[in-house]
Amino acid sequence: MDIAIIGVGYVGLVTGACLAEIGHTVICQDSDELKIDMLQRGETPIYEPHLDDLLQKNTASGRLSFCKDIEEAVKPSEVVFICVGTPPLDTGDADLSAVEMVSKEIARVSDSYKLVIEKSTVPVQTGGWVEKTLRIYGSKDIEFDVASNPEFTREGSAVYDFLHPDRILIGTQSERARAILRELYAPIIHRRFNCPVHGACPQSAEDVPFIVTDINSAELIKHASNSFLAAKISFINAISDICEKTGANIKDVSYGIGLDKRIGKDFLYAGIGFGGFCFPKDLQAFIRIAEKCGYDFKLLKEVQQINDDRITQVIEKARSALWILKGKTIGILGLAFKPNTDDIRFAPSLEIIKRLHDEGAIVKAYDPKAMEKTRTGLPGIEYCKDPYEVARGAEGLVICTEWDEFRNLDLERIKKLMKRPFILDGRNIYDRGKMLEWGFEYVSIG
Numbered sequence: 539m540d541i542a543i544i545g546v547g548y549v550g551l552v553t554g555a556c557l558a559e560i561g562h563t564v565i566c567q568d569s570d571e572l573k574i575d576m577l578q579r580g581e582t583p584i585y586e587p588h589l590d591d592l593l594q595k596n597t598a599s600g601r602l603s604f605c606k607d608i609e610e611a612v613k614p615s616e617v618v619f620i621c622v623g624t625p626p627l628d629t630g631d632a633d634l635s636a637v638e639m640v641s642k643e644i645a646r647v648s649d650s651y652k653l654v655i656e657k658s659t660v661p662v663q664t665g666g667w668v669e670k671t672l673r674i675y676g677s678k679d680i681e682f683d684v685a686s687n688p689e690f691t692r693e694g695s696a697v698y699d700f701l702h703p704d705r706i707l708i709g710t711q712s713e714r715a716r717a718i719l720r721e722l723y724a725p726i727i728h729r730r731f732n733c734p735v736h737g738a739c740p741q742s743a744e745d746v747p748f749i750v751t752d753i754n755s756a757e758l759i760k761h762a763s764n765s766f767l768a769a770k771i772s773f774i775n776a777i778s779d780i781c782e783k784t785g786a787n788i789k790d791v792s793y794g795i796g797l798d799k800r801i802g803k804d805f806l807y808a809g810i811g812f813g814g815f816c817f818p819k820d821l822q823a824f825i826r827i828a829e830k831c832g833y834d835f836k837l838l839k840e841v842q843q844i845n846d847d848r849i850t851q852v853i854e855k856a857r858s859a860l861w862i863l864k865g866k867t868i869g870i871l872g873l874a875f876k877p878n879t880d881d882i883r884f885a886p887s888l889e890i891i892k893r894l895h896d897e898g899a900i901v902k903a904y905d906p907k908a909m910e911k912t913r914t915g916l917p918g919i920e921y922c923k924d925p926y927e928v929a930r931g932a933e934g935l936v937i938c939t940e941w942d943e944f945r946n947l948d949l950e951r952i953k954k955l956m957k958r959p960f961i962l963d964g965r966n967i968y969d970r971g972k973m974l975e976w977g978f979e980y981v982s983i984g
């Protein structure tokens with residue numbers, strides 16, 4: 539199938555690479571010319587496990603290509619995925635100007651039937667606007683279908699998630715669109731592809747559920763899913779506060795709660811809160827969507843508030859251990875908002891660093907993948923080549939991201955290098971008993 543991907547951010551690039559991998563011919567377009575230049579030179583603008591390999595392999599085979607001109611991508615393609623950004627406005631609403639602009643452009647350059655799919659996370663009823671835009675700005679003789687096909691991949695495991703989804707969700711009223719999408723995703727639905735992640739995949743007899751709803755419901759499912767997951771994290775973070783006040787242990791409590799199948803063990807890890815480009819902005823956008831419908835989503839406002847308060851809590855924990863923060867050297871281990879990505883957007887680490895700077899602390903930092911991106915946007919930090927350089931002379935270390943590298947540190951060496959062996963474990967990666975035994979001052983979450 540001939541496919542165009544408009545917008546090569548995290549979602550667009552992974553979608554394009556994976557659809558080429560399962561056999562389609564994919565042209566990716568972006569208005570960011572530098573990004574397209576990079577991709578055409580064979581460089582990958584983001585760090586995402588397995589993505590490099592997929593891009594190289596599929597560009598070499600000719601199934602995947604990149605271009606700057608939207609007409610070049612759309613004209614030969616039957617299916618067009620809109621994957622452009624929907625960043626937050628000051629009001630909290632999603633900025634849909636790129637979605638509208640791209641819809642107009644698709645309408646302008648199309649000279650044959652197109653199935654236009656919104657993959658970017660958008661507010662409910664956006665599909666209706668895309669449909670209207672295509673009709674108004676497109677030629678009367680050209681037929682368009684519109685579908686919503688939200689993406690549930692997580693950064694850091696996006697290629698795995700795309701190829702092994704829990705479900706494929708389609709929102710459309712059109713039979714033709716439904717049939718095209720069923721065919722497009724058939725290798726994934728029936729698990730018939732050579733898996734670039736596992737080689738030989740653990741085979742499941744079951745097909746991936748292919749769910750078709752109306753467009754509004756599909757759009758709502760996406761926002762509701764992200765909000766529910768964010769609520770789960772804030773819930774466990776609130777419970778971790780109660781653990782601290784009562785002497786209970788959050789790891790045991792999470793385990794005990796999660797064994798109930800109705801609750802599930804995932805997303806019950808307490809810590810310094812959620813970040814990234816999805817949860818914080820989607821939560822805000824969903825609260826605004828509800829507000830516009832006349833519903834005050836107090837539950838989600840509280841989810842947001844609990845998450846914001848995590849940062850203050852980290853600073854308070856540091857203060858109660860170190861007393862005066864001014865002039866003290868604090869090391870940050872982990873800048874990315876989660877492991878296995880170089881994405882620092884809305885990362886809790888950045889807010890923690892800002893607050894430490896406000897207190898007059900001296901900050902050193904290290905991250906296995908996110909140093910480049912942080913260095914350009916956040917000056918005034920000593921960027922170190924490894925965790926040991928961060929530890930040298932530090933009076934405290936704050937673990938902000940649970941990278942495997944930090945789980946396997948030579949802690950004896952870290953302790954010797956530190957001026958004062960205080961560790962604030964914001965992701966609960968170490969065992970309290972062992973840390974105390976080794977002589978660390980150790981504070982974790984919950």
Ligand code: UDX
Nearest residue numbers: 689690691692693805806807811812813814816875876
């Ligand atoms: C999320 C959704 O999971 C995904 O379905 C959607 O497509 C995009 O948004 P992502 O933002 O990539 O994915 O990462 P995710 O793994 O969901 O983690 C989000 C944040 O929550 C991270 O900062 C992570 O550290 C935090 N988190 C997650 C916790 O603090 N505790 C948990 O138990 C789980």
